Amino acid sequence: MKVAIIGAGNLGLSIAKGLITTNAITTLYLTRRNKEGIKSYEEYKNVFVTDDNKLAVQQSDIIIFAVQPAQFESILLDIKDLLHQNHVLISTITGFKIPRMESVIGSDHYIIRSMPNTAISVGKSMTCLCANEKGEKRIDLAKAIFNRLGTTISIPEKQMQAATVICASGIAFWMRLIRATTQGAIQLGFDAAEAQEMAMQTCSGAASLLIQSGSHPEQEIDKVTTPKGCTIEGLNEMEHQGLSSSLIKGIVSSYEKINQIAK
Numbered sequence: 001m002k003v004a005i006i007g008a009g010n011l012g013l014s015i016a017k018g019l020i021t022t023n024a025i026t027t028l029y030l031t032r033r034n035k036e037g038i039k040s041y042e043e044y045k046n047v048f049v050t051d052d053n054k055l056a057v058q059q060s061d062i063i064i065f066a067v068q069p070a071q072f073e074s075i076l077l078d079i080k081d082l083l084h085q086n087h088v089l090i091s092t093i094t095g096f097k098i099p100r101m102e103s104v105i106g107s108d109h110y111i112i113r114s115m116p117n118t119a120i121s122v123g124k125s126m127t128c129l130c131a132n133e134k135g136e137k138r139i140d141l142a143k144a145i146f147n148r149l150g151t152t153i154s155i156p157e158k159q160m161q162a163a164t165v166i167c168a169s170g171i172a173f174w175m176r177l178i179r180a181t182t183q184g185a186i187q188l189g190f191d192a193a194e195a196q197e198m199a200m201q202t203c204s205g206a207a208s209l210l211i212q213s214g215s216h217p218e219q220e221i222d223k224v225t226t227p228k229g230c231t232i233e234g235l236n237e238m239e240h241q242g243l244s245s246s247l248i249k250g251i252v253s254s255y256e257k258i259n260q261i262a263k
């Protein structure tokens with residue numbers, strides 16, 4: 001794969017690390033306005049660092065865009081004339097819809113829109129993908145790339161905003177739950193490091209149980225809740241205080257906000 005990442009910032013470099021460490025690339029061009037900050041990537045074989053987006057596009061088959069939304073349109077305009085019909089264009093740009101990309105470069109391109117999350121830097125991103133009509137023919141290629149960096153799911157573009165809330169913002173929501181558990185553990189007498197270790201490993205274990213067994217969360221809850229025991233006591237108190245309700249309300253508020261921003 002000859003890949004270019006246009007905008008090698010937080011997300012772009014995380015994707016680059018994943019592609020480099022899994023030997024996924026034939027060549028990899030990384031672009032950034034100030035390329036000095038990423039010069040060290042040239043130590044990797046077949047990785048090139050440049051501030052020239054046009055060069056990167058000309059040398060690559062798969063172009064991954066990871067710039068901020070405000071920068072995207074002018075970059076598309078800049079490279080538009082260099083795009084050929086075999087280029088596969090993968091955008092990670094939040095809120096930038098495929099029809100808007102097509103209005104700049106035309107619809108006769110393989111266009112894929114992705115929504116990864118920051119766990120991509122540790123190969124654990126839940127990445128949602130959608131494509132334009134032509135891009136559907138290359139969706140498996142995009143899945144192959146992002147499956148090296150976590151897990152993928154294909155969704156209709158109209159669900160991309162909701163996916164942003166659940167998966168990208170979701171990292172922050174889960175972090176807050178882990179932090180709250182850590183605070184509880186400290187109050188029960190563990191030191192901060194122990195408390196965080198216990199909170200995050202238990203969270204990871206709970207997710208792994210569901211991923212590997214395919215069971216419903218309540219089935220796993222039933223296995224832990226001894227009648228008249230401490231688990232159901234704690235769980236019911238959390239629900240009396242609105243745990244599930246506040247999470248659902250937070251998710252819906254976040255979704256309303258992302259739709260407001262998109263207008």
Ligand SMILES: NC(=O)C1=CN([C@@H]2O[C@H](COP(=O)(O)OP(=O)(O)OC[C@H]3O[C@@H](n4cnc5c(N)ncnc54)[C@H](O)[C@@H]3O)[C@@H](O)[C@H]2O)C=CC1
Nearest residue numbers: 007008009010011032033066067068069092093094116118
């Ligand atoms: N943070 C997250 O959880 C997620 C972010 N995204 C999206 O990914 C995109 C990138 O986000 P970050 O990596 O956090 O941003 P960032 O600001 O860290 O990276 C963007 C990079 O693009 C470079 N750049 C700007 N103009 C350029 C140009 N003309 N040519 C080449 N490079 C240029 C900047 O120097 C910067 O290094 C955003 O559109 C964001 O919405 C998508 C999914 C998840």
Ligand SMILES: O=C(O)[C@@H]1CCC=N1
Nearest residue numbers: 094164165168169258
């Ligand atoms: O907070 C935000 O608006 C963006 C979208 C997903 C992650 N960060």
